Amino acid sequence: xxxxxxxxxxxxxxxxxxxxxxxxxxxxxxxxxxxxxxxxxxxxxxxxxxxxxxxxxxxxxxxxxxxxxxxxxxxxxxxxxxxxxxxxxx
Numbered sequence: 001x002x003x004x005x006x007x008x009x010x011x012x013x014x015x016x017x018x019x020x021x022x023x024x025x026x027x028x029x030x031x032x033x034x035x036x037x038x039x040x041x042x043x044x045x046x047x048x049x050x051x052x053x054x055x056x057x058x059x060x061x062x063x064x065x066x067x068x069x070x071x072x073x074x075x076x077x078x079x080x081x082x083x084x085x086x087x088x089x090x
Contacts, residue, residue, distance in 0.1 A: 005029045008076040010062065012037045016082035017044050024052060032074035035059055037085050063089045 049056035
């Protein structure tokens with residue numbers, strides 16, 4: 001029995017929309033949350049998150065302790081960055 005890949009999705013723009021659609025079609029993957037760019041949150045991603053009952057975040061600093069504590073609760077196996085504009089620190 002294979003394990004579901006839990007994904008944290010940091011994204012923006014058309015490429016991220018298409019990639020998200022592909023991920024959502026794969027029953028071996030589960031998007032645990034979506035985080036959009038802070039300056040101009042992607043309304044298409046927000047709508048897709050709402051339709052698919054996926055938590056949607058807009059975070060000024062993805063490296064802040066509070067945000068890291070929040071996303072750690074999702075138990076993601078991988079974080080995906082698709083046209084995202086923040087650098088992840090160790």
